[in-house]
Amino acid sequence: MIGVEAGQKRFFIALLPPVEVQQDAATIIEELGQRYRTSTAKAPPHITLQPPFLWAEVSTLENHLATFASHQSVIPIHLSGFGAFAPRVLYINVLPTPALLTVQTALSRKLETELGIVDPMAKRRPFAPHLTVASRNVTRQTFRQAWVELRSRQAEWQFVVERLTLLIHDGHRWQIQAEFPFAHRFPAL
Template identity: 35%
Template structure:
């Protein structure tokens, strides 16, 4: 089964992001981003036997309980040209520290097929990704550059998401301890 670990946004932000994802579907036939709730990926997708899920949950629960809630700011949009458009996450030392600590905890454990990420951590909330056609990028990007967006929320948990062969669903969420 495919899994990943993320901070899932609260419903109000998910609803706003969903509107943008629907715009991308209607205008540019982008559907892939609609298959997951709005989130900030901490550990990218990895394949793991479903039987290992309780074990990773047993590791994530105390990890999350040792974390402190923190605020996450969102402002406007950015892109990984020519395929990805996303709501931009403002620089956040607490978020970066959480990701680094989570990755280190999973790698030290050694029982889960998580790999050290080669790319630098670049938190974002995806609106359109791999099914955005290169020729559609410029008009889609022009649309989002004209929108002024500012939002924030408190990160209160991490979630283990699981792919059910159609879409990503939250398998379990692990609340922060304080």
């Protein structure tokens, strides 16, 4: 990997839906892939909180994430319909609830102030929670065709996320490195 210092690995931080929702999302990803030859990053279906970054001190990162999660409440998530970042990304829409926006902002601040991990794109655009179903091999033509199909399709899931997930890239795909349970079972009002 160009620009990677010795010992650094690629990570990202996400919220993973329950297995049943991941399976439903994987089915949609597979359908789009078969019909339009699209795909996504090789990772479990997820909602990204911190995009990929390079890091070497895994135990330090895990300790910071464990501390962060221990002060957070579980997060109610509502997926509703589909959305798009034209002309290349199709996704299941994640409603930007106050609880979700608060945890993402707090995590970004903690990573930046305590570890110096910053996503330059996040400095230029607001957090837009989503669960990607097509982002690779998406041409303008396949985007238009798939978007016509998806935009009117019904999709609805509600669940509670109880942990933060750290994923690591093994050179081929993203794997779960560690999970950090949220301490509080019910969100603060």
